[in-house]
Amino acid sequence: MRRIARLSFIFFTAWRYGLLPLLRDVLKPGIGRGCLTVVCWTSPGTSLPRGERIRLTLEALGPIFVKFGQVLSTRRDLLPEDIANELAKLQDQVPPFSNAESRRLIEAALGQSINETFISFDASPVASASVAQVHLGVLRGTEKHPDWHGLPVAVKVLRPGILPVIEGDLALMYKLAKIIEKSSEDGRRLKPRENVAEFDTYLHDELDLMREAANASQLRRYFADSTKLMIPEMYWDLCHTNVIVMEKMDGISIGRTAELRAAGVDFKKLAADGVEIFFTQVFEYGFFHADMHPGNIMISLEPETFGRFISLDFGIVGALSESDKNYLALNFLAFFNRDYRRVAELHIESGWVPANTRAEELEGAVRSVCEPYFDRPLKQISLGIVLMRLFQTSRRFKVEIQPQLTLLQKTLLNVEGLARQLDPDLDLWKTAKPILEKWVSKQLGWRGLIDGLKEEAPTWAKILPTLPRLIADSLAQSRHPVKDQNAELEVLKALLLQERRTHRLLAGFLLFVGGFLAGILIITLGIY
Secondary structure, eight states, rough: OOOHHHHHHHHHHHHHTOHHHHHHHHHHHSSHHHHHHHTTTTTOOSSSSSSHHHHHHHHHHHHHHHHHHHHHTTTTTSHHHHHHHHTTTTTOOOOOOOOHHHHHHHHHHHHHHHHHEEEEEOOOOSSOOOSSSEEEEHHHHOOOOOGTTHHHHHHHHOOOTTHHHHHHHHHHHHHHHHHHHHTTTHHHHHHHHHHHHHHHHHHHHHHHHHOOOOOOOOHHHHHHHHHEEEEEOGGGGOOSEEEEEEEEEEEEEETTTHHHHHOOOOOOOOHHHHEEEEEEEEISSSEEOOOSSGEEEEOOSSSGTOOEEEEOOOOOOOOOOOHHHHHHHHHHHHHTTTTTHHHHHHHHHTSSSOOOOHHHHHHHHHHHHHHHGGGSOOOGOOHHHHHHHHHHHHHHHTOOOHHHHHHHHHHHHHHHHHHHHOTTOOHHHHHHHHHHHHHHHHHSSSSHHHHHHHHHHHHHHHHGGGGHHHHHHHHHHSOOOOHHHHHHHHHHHHHHHHHHHHHHHHHHHHHHHHHHHHHHHHHHHHHH
């Protein structure tokens, strides 16, 4: 009954904000489309742009739908640009839950009273969102951690009763996605069920605050010696799945540019540092903060850390494999060298397009997308838009774009937008290119070869001693008599597989020896 009531409210909200005509236009011809046409005659709000109508509908449906719209805005490879831009404006605007409830949740998680844990605690939250809210306090020292005494902290508390609400709305979203996929002419291309599943994953990750704490700890470790970025320390003895306690970071939101300018912050340096931090996360570590809106980024004004970035809220992070990083770096470098043939080859080599794709055809498609950008100064070229156009072009060749790359594209667009707000003349390519070239040299040059040999040495140490036994087993099996035709076929198949495996091992061994000798030669030449 509750689900029917919620579905009715969704339908009413869509009618109220003039969304039904948009739904009607994508439906296949039939009774459903005819009925919806009649209902649309009375629908208000149809004079507004379609992107704004969708945004207003999601805001009215509540925080879970708002968050879905935020995630959906990352799929610029699927959505029209006007809708994606409007969805990117969605912000969580959720009233905080009661102070008493917040204290109860914190005490239950920590296993002791607020007064035992904190010298002081502000029950009024400083921030409130759809999933959690944040309080400030000052820690009391313990026998185990006397050094904690007097440390200012931020306490993040998961919103109570959020899981049943999320599960209910997600169930409805899956049903609506299934209906859209079956009844819409464009349903399969938009992949509604896959998008809901992706959102499901993000949302459940955010519900585990220990995961967020681990993400923050990982990034803090990577940037421990950085003079450009600060990450709060997590106090692990006070961290649980629904409550985490972290170092309080003092700074001003990057969105408050007037205050930052008045404080004397160098905006050109700030913009360049922001781009460098992002590309370092992506290509050096393959692990990046993927929710970089102004609410999650502050700038320190403390004398000893003046002008440094402060990152907060690590519920959504992106992770890239070595092949992802290799693909992206080489694509960007090929693009800015106008080597469209190389871009096409990279798509084919990565396996993202069918192996029988003609490189010339893909090269022409990529050229038609990228060439217009070179009529502009480099400082006006958006790497995020370039990446989006490449993804859109790739889709024509039956490419399934990976979720981690769409997350990267969305984050890159956010970073570019913030950087160019700070410095409209920022040449993003000039800032990013040295980082990309350094990474490519490290991974694909001689240094990468030597590092790779070192990394694979333990594996080869185990494989090499087994080669004689494998060869002997293969020869022994070839002498065994067979009793019937079927048994003979099975033995022949096994021998063929064994022979292929042995050939691969021998080939790998020869490559290893060649690489090892090349490495020694390089080192020797370097010495002399």
